[in-house]
Amino acid sequence: MPELPEVETIKRDLQKKIKGKKIKNVVVNIDKILKKTSLKEFVTKVENRIIQEINRRGKYIIINLDSGEKLIIHLGMTGLLIYPIDQKSMANIIPKHNHLIITFTDDNQLVFNDVRRFGKVYLVCDINEVEGVAKLGIEPLDENFTQEVFIRMIRKKKNKIKSLLMKQEFITGLGNIYVNEVLHRSNIHPLRVASSFTDEEIGKLFREIKSVLSEVE
DNA sequence: ACGTCCTCCTGGGGGC
């Protein structure tokens, strides 16, 4: 559910609130969410580390640790990162889905809650160890993403436009909701084949992608 | 290589 603008907001928020904090301990309630690491390895490598810069790539949140390792979080469809823990933020969640709880040395806590468990937590040295990250396509708000580039990208594709725009290897960050919005505003049917588009139609899509994504930020 | 479809999960809502 969270798409590029939401993930960007979460990233900025975390950067403001938890950067510089030292992790006192971590509790993992469902180790199935952990990828590229075992439960034991995760705990020993994360405890006592200090949070450094927080970045985003596509819908992935990348938390740099002072050890050089990266804690990468994908929220899936229903994942939430809650900080700080207060009455208001906890009122709408179900505690049994608190899969990861990070406690800092100041006793504040960061909770990863995910009802449907589609979210994932990785611990890696290099972000490209996460296949989903390594394969990510162009960032739609990047200045390198121009109309000319987009036309060339669309031209050679035979996918239906909606599924193509949702493909993270093609463009990064768009999901169902924003793709629907972009297609609606562009007055383009979601099932049309990409290679059938005129340059003008692609231009329209291009402008709507940029505008829909920047409105929220 | 490429495009589509299925699967992982749980909670909420509609139908009866």
Place this chain on the structure above:
DNA sequence: TGCCCCCAGGAGGACG
């Protein structure tokens, strides 16, 4: 009131 079924839709993998 309660139960069952379907739907939500990110992304990896299976399949053709």
